[in-house]
Amino acid sequence: MTRAGLSSDGRHHEAFLEMLSAERGAAPNTLKAYHADLTDFAAHATAAGESASGASASTLASYMAGLARAGLSARTAARRLSCLRQFHRFLAREGLREDDPTAKLEAPRAGQTLPRFLSEAEVAALLRAAGPSGGLPERRQKLALAALEILYATGLRISEMLALRRDALSGDGQVLLVRGKGGRERIVPLSDEARKAAQELVASRVPSAPGRVDRPYLFAGRDPKRAMTRQGFDLVLHETAIRAGLDPLHLSPHVLRHSFASHMLAHGADLRSLQRLLGHADIATTQIYTHVLAERLQRLVELHHPLAVAARSQASNGGASTGGTSQPPELC
Template sequence: MAGGAPEPKTASAVAGEFAVEAFLEMLVAERGVAKNTLDAYRRDLADAGGWLRGRGRALALADSDDLRGYLGALERAGLAPRTAARRLSALRQFYRFLYADGHRDDDPTTVLDAPRRGRPLPKILSEAEVDALLDAARGIDGPEGLRLVCLLEVLYATGLRVSELVGLPFAAVARDPRVLLVRGKGGKERMVPLTDAAMAAISDYKAVRGVFILGKSSPFLYPSRSAEGHLTRRRFGQLLDDLAVEAGIDRGRVSPHVLRHAFATHLLDHGADLRSVQQMLGHADISTTQIYTHVLTERLRALVESHHPLAQR
């Protein structure tokens, strides 16, 4: 009907649009979702609804096979698994809403599998590159250099999250610590042992820590002029950028989180067991820690391909 009036909508299409609008209104009224989030839900449901209409089906009436067909079409079109998973999440919530409100007597998404999402391997530095960063930090004179060496040694010895590192209380090292008591996500505490190098760096830094204190005292190990009262994550990131340049390493490869990854990977390289690394990193689920075993596998594969004589044929 090119150039003419649009085709009239079917009753099922109108009902489907009404159901979507009712769902979106619920998200605003009961969950207070932001406009951008609401727009994302609308787009995702509109995409699914458009595909289904092209096959004579209505979004509100679709069954599990219809939705499998839609997800399969997304995969064949090369849509990123993460995006496909987000669209399935929108559909799950939509049909859950319809079921809960009595508009359907089933939820067709309960039997659907989420698209497989490839998990990127964490970026790490080699042990030689970590040594180069430490050497560059040791080349900085005065209190700034001692603080930076302390930050690096503690981070590489413990694998702390950057927020845990910069916010460490001075009480954690007030005496001569061999372990740190760290308060992590959700307020959970964990004990993390320190290396001799980290303990020595802490001792050297404590002798000059007063330079960074503005008032009479500070509760933080790394006090600063920031609103938080301690060295900020951003400032530490800037210091690492400068240090990477000094060490001859691409600064895009260096960050506090990369050093956390290096800590875990190098421990496993040297025979640490996965459960111990999980506890030190503060991971709630060991599956999160298992990603580092994939790093080791990938490095071993690359090593074999590069140096094994049969791999050259």
């Protein structure tokens, strides 16, 4: 492949990523992942004597087959194929090529994996460990408690929480204004405990010296002008998990998001409401939690169905019945 070809590929990649950012509001992490995916495919195309933007269907098929042989998960391979499909459709739309070589490729099928979440008792233990009696240093304690209360009360993504400005709280602190994926804004209610913890965190900060800019973020990093990093919060979460007697390797901000969703459904929330709270663009994304609905429906049947009631009644009476036979109740 010529140097000019490489330069052309680079320009096409850059134009594609700019389109994702400008037209679709793609998050920085998404752009970073897509850039890595395109770079990886470009290396494969180069080895096959082609450019990434001019690759044939057979080259794309061999690339996907190579991902499977390398042991990449179906989810990761599907994401890479999605990136390549969007890239080649962008090229066709811009008149840079006439065909879509990804059209006949099938996405790898990922097995249905249930999201990991904490029990309500585990969440309670985590919040106690982040509380005043949990043993964390005072400044870290207030930060940990505010962050965990907000994550569990709202189901925010960690990126959304760390991006919260100090003025994100409404005047009375009842709701949060959140900017989510794709720049979409939503309003989420805030619990009394989360609001109180956030207010105490802000009140605990030393006022800025005259002439200095105050911390603009609710969760500020070492540099007061910048938000706390994910790595910084991971350290706080790790320490809090240990104090709560939980395995920190099985705990993450996303596990708390899953816990929020699972517990909401278990206590009667519906999928549509949960979709709005989580900021999912598609209800299909929220449906990963239908296992919780299935469990709840099963409990309802066991609790209220006449045959189930009769079975419990018979068991509590030691199996005794009139006439030596068990009769189901009449159904009208």
